[in-house]
Amino acid sequence: MSQWVIKGLRTGIKSTRYPNVAETAAGVSPGFPAETNLGGALAESLVAGCPTRALGLGPQGVEVDRRRCVHCFRCIRGAKRPLDWESGYEWARIGADGAHRDHRLGRPFGRSVHILVVDAGDCGACLNEVKQLNNPYYNMHRLGFFLTPTPRHADVMLVVGAVTEHMRHALRKAYDAMPTPKRVVAAGACALCGGVFGPSFICGSGAAEVVPVDVEVPGNPPPPLAILHGLLVAVGRRPPANGAG
Amino acid sequence: MAIELGQMAAQAQTRWPGRVRADTEQDADCAYRIECEPQALPEVCNWLFSDLGYSFGGLVVEEAARWELRYLFYGDREQGWVHVIARLSADQTRVPSVSTLIHAADWHEREAEDLFGLVFEGHPRLGDFVLHNDTWQENLTPMRRSFDDRKPAAWRTPDSDWKPRQIVEEAGAFLMPIGPIYSTATGPAHFVLETIGEDVIRAQPRLFYAYRGLEKIAQGRAAEDLLLIAERISGTSAFAHSLGACQAVERICRIEVPPRARVLRVWAAELERLRHHVGAIEGICESTGLVVAAAQAAIIEEDLLRISGALTGHRYFFGLNALGGLTIDLDDCALLHAAWQVKAAVSRLSELERMLSMSSSFLDRLEEVGNVGASDAREFGLVGPVARASGVSRDLRRAHPYLGYERVDFDVPCETEGDGYARLRVFFGEAAQSARIISAVSSSIPQGAFRAPQVSLGAGAALGWVEAPRGAALHWIRLADDGVVDRYRIITPSFANWHGFRLGAERFAFQDFPIILATFALSVHENDR
Numbered sequence: 163m164s165q166w167v168i169k170g171l172r173t174g175i176k177s178t179r180y181p182n183v184a185e186t187a188a189g190v191s192p193g194f195p196a197e198t199n200l201g202g203a204l205a206e207s208l209v210a211g212c213p214t215r216a217l218g219l220g221p222q223g224v225e226v227d228r229r230r231c232v233h234c235f236r237c238i239r240g241a242k243r244p245l246d247w248e249s250g251y252e253w254a255r256i257g258a259d260g261a262h263r264d265h266r267l268g269r270p271f272g273r274s275v276h277i278l279v280v281d282a283g284d285c286g287a288c289l290n291e292v293k294q295l296n297n298p299y300y301n302m303h304r305l306g307f308f309l310t311p312t313p314r315h316a317d318v319m320l321v322v323g324a325v326t327e328h329m330r331h332a333l334r335k336a337y338d339a340m341p342t343p344k345r346v347v348a349a350g351a352c353a354l355c356g357g358v359f360g361p362s363f364i365c366g367s368g369a370a371e372v373v374p375v376d377v378e379v380p381g382n383p384p385p386p387l388a389i390l391h392g393l394l395v396a397v398g399r400r401p402p403a404n405g406a407g
Numbered sequence: 408m409a410i411e412l413g414q415m416a417a418q419a420q421t422r423w424p425g426r427v428r429a430d431t432e433q434d435a436d437c438a439y440r441i442e443c444e445p446q447a448l449p450e451v452c453n454w455l456f457s458d459l460g461y462s463f464g465g466l467v468v469e470e471a472a473r474w475e476l477r478y479l480f481y482g483d484r485e486q487g488w489v490h491v492i493a494r495l496s497a498d499q500t501r502v503p504s505v506s507t508l509i510h511a512a513d514w515h516e517r518e519a520e521d522l523f524g525l526v527f528e529g530h531p532r533l534g535d536f537v538l539h540n541d542t543w544q545e546n547l548t549p550m551r552r553s554f555d556d557r558k559p560a561a562w563r564t565p566d567s568d569w570k571p572r573q574i575v576e577e578a579g580a581f582l583m584p585i586g587p588i589y590s591t592a593t594g595p596a597h598f599v600l601e602t603i604g605e606d607v608i609r610a611q612p613r614l615f616y617a618y619r620g621l622e623k624i625a626q627g628r629a630a631e632d633l634l635l636i637a638e639r640i641s642g643t644s645a646f647a648h649s650l651g652a653c654q655a656v657e658r659i660c661r662i663e664v665p666p667r668a669r670v671l672r673v674w675a676a677e678l679e680r681l682r683h684h685v686g687a688i689e690g691i692c693e694s695t696g697l698v699v700a701a702a703q704a705a706i707i708e709e710d711l712l713r714i715s716g717a718l719t720g721h722r723y724f725f726g727l728n729a730l731g732g733l734t735i736d737l738d739d740c741a742l743l744h745a746a747w748q749v750k751a752a753v754s755r756l757s758e759l760e761r762m763l764s765m766s767s768s769f770l771d772r773l774e775e776v777g778n779v780g781a782s783d784a785r786e787f788g789l790v791g792p793v794a795r796a797s798g799v800s801r802d803l804r805r806a807h808p809y810l811g812y813e814r815v816d817f818d819v820p821c822e823t824e825g826d827g828y829a830r831l832r833v834f835f836g837e838a839a840q841s842a843r844i845i846s847a848v849s850s851s852i853p854q855g856a857f858r859a860p861q862v863s864l865g866a867g868a869a870l871g872w873v874e875a876p877r878g879a880a881l882h883w884i885r886l887a888d889d890g891v892v893d894r895y896r897i898i899t900p901s902f903a904n905w906h907g908f909r910l911g912a913e914r915f916a917f918q919d920f921p922i923i924l925a926t927f928a929l930s931v932h933e934n935d936r
């Protein structure tokens with residue numbers, strides 16, 4: 163077995179230095195359309211072309227609701243006047259239920275946070291990005307985050323997917339089984355607003371219908387760094403993204 | 408036992424005189440239609456499956472003025488596609504079951520029973536399947552046209568005391584329910600494992616926790632928006648599924664895809680296959696507790712995700728496919744650079760394969776574990792790498808080439824043992840072949856348009872097929888006059904392979920269960936839709 167030890171050592175350190183230093187590698191994030199000072203027929207056609215109503219017209223031009231964006235790229239590819247595009251990944255915001263209370267879990271959870279991942283009915287992309295958090299590049303253990311298979315040990319619930327009718331009950335039961343204090347991070351457009359799937363006869367319009375959501379991470383799927391930021395926001399170790407919406 | 412297609416019509420008509428009407432020629436989509444009366448359906452299907460060696464593709468149910476049941480079969484290249492079609496009057500809902508003769512049709516008929524309310528006479532296990540009985544009222548049939556998909560359906564208050572039924576009743580029998588929330592980061596699935604001592608006697612998955620009703624919510628949408636849904640059937644094989652949907656619509660509307668777009672699609676599809684297989688290999692290493700190997704595979708997977716993200720804007724190729732081509736052109740230099748990065752990643756992958764093949768404690772967990780024999784694999788209609796590890800070699804890229812795969816040089820790795828190690832070797836072998844294809848096409852990408860200049864949608868129906876990373880995926884699409892989706896039937900490889908999963912899991916020790924599950928590389932999202 164010594165060959166594996168040597169192999170591991172030879173590979174060296176791959177981990178990103180985020181959150182101390184921003185990650186600049188290519189391909190870590192799909193980005194989002196940015197608010198663009200644009201009016202008239204061009205703006206209207208872009209807003210009308212958005213399949214999930216993530217774009218809207220405001221006093222500043224075209225406004226973007228990141229929670230609803232599913233990265234279809236229709237507002238930049240093939241558009242007469244493409245919207246501005248922003249890269250980055252620190253998108254997590256405090257959810258509606260997180261605003262009324264101190265969103266920090268507090269010092270006891272500084273370096274040992276156990277996370278229960280609940281897939282409440284997504285397409286598998288969000289879940290795969292959550293899995294990447296354990297790969298050597300993101301290595302969530304170095305930040306004191308650990309995945310747990312049981313709600314009894316969990317401090318934070320990470321929900322992905324539009325909650326399907328079949329998972330609604332299981333999600334609620336898992337939340338109730340978690341000891342307090344507990345926080346919920348909803349990741350992905352489906353968990354925030356139903357995404358492409360909901361609301362429909364079988365999918366709801368987000369996890370907030372079933373459990374109180376403290377932190378919202380937009381993206382479809384949110385890249386691993388965005389989920390990591392959401393977790394850091396949930397325990398008060400990183401400020402949430404600025405702005406409303 | 409291949410017979411000439413022209414003779415097939417004559418044979419079918421002499422075997423079932425007056426009850427079967429068969430085309431004498433293939434149509435433009437390589438499809439060959441046999442219309443038969445419902446009572447002859449099982450015999451005709453079994454003739455194709457057992458006597459002529461066709462693979463069972465799936466069942467498409469369409470509700471119109473009459474019910475139309477379409478059983479899809481595909482064979483080798485010269486055998487083409489066969490659609491066996493039976494029609495029922497609107498008030499008739501009973502039809503003889505095909506699954507009594509072809510077990511691969513089992514889940515297709517259960518699904519149609521659950522979602523359309525059709526009754527398949529002679530089928531032993533209808534009932535609780537897609538719609539769980541503890542959550543849904545009886546007799547709801549959401550796929551019927553009369554059912555409104557926008558309103559929440561009247562569901563029951565879930566029954567907290569629901570318990571799986573115990574089948575094994577011997578002394579020492581123990582029932583172990585697992586899921587739907589289990590392990591650290593897995594899709595929702597429930598397993599009913601019945602054990603006596605260490606051995607799993609019966610392993611029945613209860614799925615469809617991630618049932619998102621995609622076939623239903625697709626109805627009434629514009630064909631372009633259909634791709635949003637197709638990409639999200641399974642996020643880890645998004646490009647393959649959107650490609651299947653694109654090909655169906657392109658067939659209906661006779662859209663000519665430019666040569667450059669076809670090659671770029673091959674490029675993306677193979678990169679996705681490579682990335683999926685690396686993920687599967689990582690899962691297998693992790694299930695055996697070999698963390699360094701799992702970490703090595705995870706590094707490669709993340710590298711490939713970053714290559715995809717840097718090149719196309721999205722790590723999972725969302726928003727890349729468009730009707731008639733791609734949404735963006737990919738830069739030739741960037742493609743060459745990416746191909747070079749892929750090559751570097753794959754050389755690390757083959758080093759990993761070499762090291763794994765010498766780790767005896769790892770091999771002990773995989774060899775002779777989760778065996779699926781060739782006849783079982785065929786009987787259950789397994790597809791993709793899982794079937795190829797059991798000696799069932801049919802690959803749609805070879806059998807019915809699309810995108811110009813007939814001009815691409817590649818091998819289809821095939822093993823015969825059918826155990827966990829055979830599946831691992833197939834994953835490694837296919838990953839290497841995908842890298843070979845990427846490298847070959849990168850240096851010879853034709854110039855020209857990346858998208859058909861104009862796309863005019865019309866009415867019609869067609870089948871799109873694609874060899875997705877997990878196996879054969881079939882997309883049946885019917886468009887109405889205005890290009891709006893009338894019916895979207897998605898037949899996914901995971902649906903076939905979950906059906907056969909218990910073949911591998913039963914008869915083996917309980918502690919092997921997670922490893923067997925990992926070697927099947929199943930996706931609940933792709934299965935549940």
